[in-house]
Amino acid sequence: MKKTALVFSGQGSQYSGMGKMVYDNYKEARQVYEEAADILGFNISKLCFEGSRDDLISTKNTQIAILTTSIAMYKAYEHEIGLEPYCMAGHSLGEYSALVASGKLKFQDALKIVETRGKLMQDAVNEKGGCMSCIIGLDSHIVQNVCNKYCNRDSVVMISNYNSPKQSVISGNEEAVTSVCRELEEMGAKIIELEVRAPFHSILMKDAADKMAVYLGDFKFQDTKMPVISNVKAEPYNDTMEIYKLLPEQIVKPVRWNESMIFMEYMGVDTLIEIGPKSVLKKLTKHNCPYVDAYSYDIDEDVREIRKKAVSCYGVKKDEVDWNIFIEKCIASAISTKNHNWDEKEYDEGVVKPYRMIKEDYYLMKDNNEKATMEEAKKAYHMLSSVLVTKKVSDDERNYIMNELFYGIYSNYVDDIAG
Known part of the structure; x- marks a missing residue:
């Protein structure tokens, strides 16, 4: 890239x-x-x-x-x-x-x-009518030559899109487009009538x-x-x-x-x-x-x-990813997200205990100047998931938090962490 x-x-x-x-x-x-x-x-x-x-x-x-x-x-x-x-x-x-x-x-x-x-x-x-059709399988110069046969003072048909060496789109008056398509089909072209009832680019x-x-x-x-x-x-x-x-x-x-x-x-x-x-x-x-x-x-x-x-x-290799930052983002999101669940027992089991465990382990590791691993990041992610579910966070807010979490280099590891 x-x-x-x-x-x-x-x-x-x-x-x-x-x-x-x-x-x-x-x-x-x-x-x-x-x-x-x-x-x-x-x-x-x-x-x-x-x-x-x-x-x-x-x-x-x-x-x-x-x-x-x-x-x-x-x-x-x-x-x-x-x-x-x-x-x-x-x-x-x-x-x-x-x-x-x-x-x-x-x-x-x-x-x-x-x-x-x-x-x-x-x-x-609305005033002049017209249509478009896609021509597949013939060179554009062949398509243009056939179009020229049906162009006159009262009728227009021309190539409107040069999409690829073997694909063109023609536009014009409906009768002229139909005549060109019929002749090109006899020459071996595949014809696709477009869902565009208009002669654009003509x-x-x-x-x-x-x-x-x-x-x-x-x-x-x-x-x-x-x-x-x-x-x-x-x-x-x-x-x-x-x-x-x-x-x-x-x-x-x-x-x-x-x-x-x-x-x-x-x-x-x-x-x-x-x-x-x-x-x-x-x-x-x-x-x-x-x-x-x-x-x-x-x-x-x-x-x-x-x-x-x-x-x-x-410029970041897999073994050089800073999972410390990822875990810190999980911890910050877990504590800052608004709670909508006032059941104390559910809150204690789904928020307080998993949050406290991840936070204590992480800061102990940080005090010892250790680098977090992907496995530890995965535990932090599942802690955050538990917190968001327990706090009864809306789907929209949850999706936003997760998109923020997996932004940038972390986006490559969604399946590894969330799987």
């Missing part, structure tokens, strides 16, 4: 329940959903966690829901892993999440911009792009050192003025994801972590840059692997 890129999910990755895991386990993630609700004026967490399929594929809902979920996941990543990436990028809508995470755009401003972007794009759809979005260019003038982008790769040019933005120019263009121009990935690999990126719902970008990495390790922060197994890899980046 010498050079890690964070990439953010785009539209089409949404699902009911997205973000619930980080919401339940990280205070920082909950704060993102709460801030979004205050700005938008409705309970967006309910939309993300309980929204129906129809609710979530509506562009005016999808874009703000994915943005909020992605930033909530990023805050969880920032708290739990904390490794600064080499660069950032986002697929289409995900570019706004990358701009927020990089510090170039405030989250509250991004919400307003994306909410308006979604409405403008939905308006364009000239049919021009009205939305023009209005977006005007609307962006009301917001300020910050100069930061973190490179963010533009979908339009497949290279990092040069400055903030270029952001004002290229974000509106992104609505009508294709997403050059394949080239963006190749650029990252050329710059030495060896690890990619997808932040946001699902793992679409992780899967695309295998086709674009097979030698780059790719993970999704929405997959538990991947998160555990990221933790393990992060340990080496902290």
Whole structure:
């Protein structure tokens, strides 16, 4: 993980329940959903966690829901892993999440911009219609040649996403898209109709792009050192003025994801972590840059692997871990957490006795200048668990305490300590 890129999910990755895991386990993630609700004026967490399929594929809902979920996941990543990436990028809508995470755009401003972007794009759809389909198995130049056959004064169909050497997405008028898909299928392509009832990244979005260019003038982008790769040019933005120019263009121009990935690999990126719902970008990495390790922060197994890899980046070997600090955190949490159980017998057995035993053993060891072992840390953890259960601490508070406990280098040893 010498050079890690964070990439953010785009539209089409949404699902009911997205973000619930980080919401339940990280205070920082909950704060993102709460801030979004205050700005938008409705309970967006309910939309993300309980929204129906129809609710979530509506562009005016999808874009703000994915943005909020992605930033909530990023805050969880920032708290739990904390490794600064080499660069950032986002697929289409995900570019706004990358701009927020990089510090170039405030989250509250991004919400307003994306909410308006979604409405403008939905308006364009309502007026002109259109759809998108994914083409798998054919080179993009073949796809483009077939598209050209069905483009005329009254009909538009074009490549909207260059996702990988053998995967493209086309957008345009529904009849033209259907005709192209039929011909490409006869040539051996696999066709997937996307759950996006709109011709995104095509000239049919021009009205939305023009209005977006005007609307962006009301917001300020910050100069930061973190490179963010533009979908339009497949290279990092040069400055903030270029952001004002290229974000509106992104609505009508294709997403050059394949080239963006190749650029990252050329710059030495060896690890990619997808932040946001699902793992679409992780899967695309295998086709674009097979030698780059790719993970999704929405997959538990991947998160555990990221933790393990992060340990080496902290420069701490297993036998060098300072378990004294871990035990001190257990002791501090046990005594400082508010009690909600007034049964004296239960309190004595589940709090006083285990706490006193761990504390006395630990400080005796410390007085003798001894280093704690993982086994002693494990005993301290189980003491803390007993204390929290006996004190009848809520699940949310317990999860927060445990996330604080296993922060940083200790995150690699969750299974060893808690098992």
